[in-house]
Amino acid sequence: xxxxxxxxxxxxxxxxxxxxxxxxxxxxxxxxxxxxxxxxxxxxxxxxxxxxxxxxxxxxxxxxxxxxxxxxxxxxxxxxxxxxxxxxxxxxxxxxxxxxxxxxxxxxxxxxxxxxxxxxxxxxxxxxxxxxxxxxxxxxxxxxxxxxxxxxxxxxxxxxxxxxxxxxxxxxxxxxxxxxxxxxxxxxxxxxxxxxxxxxxxxxxxxxxxxxxxxxxxxxxxxxxxxxxxxxxxxxxxxxxxxxxxxxxxxxxxxxxxxxxxxxxxxxxxxxxxxxxxxxxxxxxxxxxxxxxxxxxxxxxxxxxxxxxxxxxxxxxxxxxxxxxxxxxxxxxxxxxxxxxxxxxxxxxxxxxxxxxxxxxxxxxxxxxxxx
Amino acid sequence: xxxxxxxxxxxxxxxxxxxxxxxxxxxxxxxxxxxxxxxxxxxxxxxxxxxxxxxxxxxxxxxxxxxxxxxxxxxxxxxxxxxx
Numbered sequence: 255x256x257x258x259x260x261x262x263x264x265x266x267x268x269x270x271x272x273x274x275x276x277x278x279x280x281x282x283x284x285x286x287x288x289x290x291x292x293x294x295x296x297x298x299x300x301x302x303x304x305x306x307x308x309x310x311x312x313x314x315x316x317x318x319x320x321x322x323x324x325x326x327x328x329x330x331x332x333x334x335x336x337x338x339x340x341x342x343x344x345x346x347x348x349x350x351x352x353x354x355x356x357x358x359x360x361x362x363x364x365x366x367x368x369x370x371x372x373x374x375x376x377x378x379x380x381x382x383x384x385x386x387x388x389x390x391x392x393x394x395x396x397x398x399x400x401x402x403x404x405x406x407x408x409x410x411x412x413x414x415x416x417x418x419x420x421x422x423x424x425x426x427x428x429x430x431x432x433x434x435x436x437x438x439x440x441x442x443x444x445x446x447x448x449x450x451x452x453x454x455x456x457x458x459x460x461x462x463x464x465x466x467x468x469x470x471x472x473x474x475x476x477x478x479x480x481x482x483x484x485x486x487x488x489x490x491x492x493x494x495x496x497x498x499x500x501x502x503x504x505x506x507x508x509x510x511x512x513x514x515x516x517x518x519x520x521x522x523x524x525x526x527x528x529x530x531x532x533x534x535x536x537x538x539x540x541x542x543x544x545x546x547x548x549x550x551x552x553x554x555x556x557x558x559x560x561x562x563x564x565x566x567x568x569x570x571x572x573x574x575x576x577x578x579x580x581x582x583x584x585x586x587x588x589x590x591x592x593x594x595x596x597x598x599x600x601x602x603x604x605x606x607x608x609x610x611x612x613x614x615x616x617x618x619x620x621x622x623x624x625x626x
Numbered sequence: 627x628x629x630x631x632x633x634x635x636x637x638x639x640x641x642x643x644x645x646x647x648x649x650x651x652x653x654x655x656x657x658x659x660x661x662x663x664x665x666x667x668x669x670x671x672x673x674x675x676x677x678x679x680x681x682x683x684x685x686x687x688x689x690x691x692x693x694x695x696x697x698x699x700x701x702x703x704x705x706x707x708x709x710x
Contacts, residue, residue: 255653257632257672257684266697290628315628343677371678373660393677396628400679403644403662448628451674451682474629477696503689504674504682512663513681516644603628 257503261475262298270480271303274487281307282490283439284483285432285575287425288446289316289603290474296612298476300483308487311439311575314428315446316603317392318345319573319596320528321421323561326351329390329419331557332550333359333366339382341367341375342390345601350594352562356390372404379408379416388550392421396448398539399513402520405541405548417550420541423526425449426457427537433465437576442486444472444479447501452517454509458497466495473501520545529597530570569596572605579609580617586610630676632684633659635669650675 286292292312295301301310314320330351333340340356347356347368360366365385369375372389379387391401401418408416425446432438445458450471458469468489472482482500489496499505519542526538541549563569566584571577579585579598589595591607598604609617633650638661640646646661650673659673664680667673673680 255632256634257689260693261696263697270696288628373678394628396630396676396681399663399681400660400677403660403679406644446628448630448674448676448681451630481696502692503685510663510682512665516663 258475261473261477263477267298267300267303267476267480270477270484271305274308274480274484275305277484277491278305278307278487279491281309282441282487283309283311284442284444284486285311285313285440286444286472286479287313287315287429288449288474289313289319289601289605290448291315291444291446291472291479292605293603293608294474294476294479296608300476300479303480304483308483310483311578312572312605312608313432313575314528314531314573315394315425316573316598316601316605317394317397317421317423318343318349318601319569319598319604320423320428320530321346321349321392321597322527322529323351323563324527325419325421326355327353327561328551328557330354330356330359332388332419332554333364334362335386335554337386339365339367339378339385339387340390341369341378341387343370343392344368345603346390346392348594348600349597350564350600372401373407376404376408376413376416379413380411383415385415386553387416389416389418390421391418394423394425394446394449395453395517396446396451398422398521399452399510399517402517405520405545406516408548409545414547417548417553418541419550420521420539422521422539423528424523424537424539426461427534428528428531430461430465431531431534431537432574433461433467435574437574440467440575442468442490443470444482444486445469447471447473447478447505450499450501450505450509452509452513454507455497455499455505456507462495462497468495469497471497471499471501471505473504528573530573564595567596569598569606572598579606580613582606586614586617628676630674630681632672632674633657634672635661635667638669648673648680650680
């Protein structure tokens with residue numbers, strides 16, 4: 255496929271790795287923010303090509319993983335209602351809530367459907383006027399414009415049986431939370447290319463300055479990632495802390511202003527709870543008052559139950575980049591993609607799922623010794 | 627989740643800018659995609675598609691320039707230190 259295959263050239267990748275080895279003089283810890291990048295790194299073995307001084311840690315860039323358990327429990331309660339067709343992206347349906355996941359609601363007779371796009375959910379609402387169609391809207395800035403467009407079209411076309419359970423989150427506030435933590439080890443970021451395709455990268459400049467950290471907007475193919483790492487390490491070696499753009503074929507400084515306009519028409523920035531990270535101010539999106547009629551949280555009565563996490567799961571520390579999946583006592587034993595205990599084992603972007611899929615055997619040896 | 631796939635626009639329908647839809651070819655697959663946020667995109671252009679929605683038009687000239695740089699090892703030594 256054009257714009258994909260040519261960025262997977264194995265010989266060129268090896269040469270970039272050699273070049274990176276010549277550049278690197280001391281240890282550096284970088285974080286790739288987006289879960290799509292984490293999967294590409296493990297799938298193509300990029301981590302194994304890197305000089306041993308470079309440690310990649312995996313960021314919170316998996317919206318499914320950071321959706322709070324309380325909201326998943328709320329989704330499960332709404333999905334079980336007989337008048338509801340509940341839909342979301344595939345991964346979201348398998349994320350465990352306190353007691354079950356959305357697919358088990360489907361197994362016990364609930365109408366739960368997987369959709370490819372929020373616009374498909376809107377079509378379902380138009381086609382089923384006697385049912386309530388609820389879309390579980392998860393995603394970063396990349397996804398929010400598509401959700402916003404679906405709500406805007408629903409309002410224009412008077413599709414009253416459509417609503418959203420909103421769990422949209424924003425990436426830069428999470429990066430700042432990681433940098434501000436006393437446990438932070440991140441010295442350079444690979445910023446998420448597709449988030450920047452929508453938002454541009456001006457908002458990273460104050461972060462790079464405040465925390466003296468290089469931030470390189472990076473794509474998703476192996477050569478993109480290797481070049482992103484190279485640019486980041488070059489800044490670190492030269493003592494610079496700037497925002498650079500590796501993904502120039504897709505990302506411009508100001509992003510996509512049309513996508514930003516539709517997103518601001520429908521949503522405003524609000525505080526949001528991140529699973530494993532707690533509440534982060536100004537890190538989420540909520541529907542603007544004129545679209546409040548499409549808010550599923552207002553449309554359906556609330557159940558007062560509190561969410562309960564499985565105590566052994568260390569998803570929170572993995573999402574912050576403090577621990578790796580193989581440090582978890584239940585990784586690959588109690589917790590597997592067939593029986594996930596935490597969201598990062600479910601999602602096609604979750605770090606645990608990536609390690610299970612591509613590094614399960616080598617993880618056995620890497621497992622940290624148990625304390626005591 | 628933020629997975630986005632490049633595809634080529636085969637045809638475009640719809641007059642209302644927010645309802646603009648394109649038939650996009652991804653390798654061997656053709657899908658309908660909202661072009662609401664890429665008003666400048668025309669038939670033949672490549673767009674990057676995420677959840678049925680084009681988020682960006684690919685800059686083909688820039689792509690060629692960077693790819694040539696990424697692949698060209700003979701000149702790498704000379705290019706050391708040069709900013710992309």
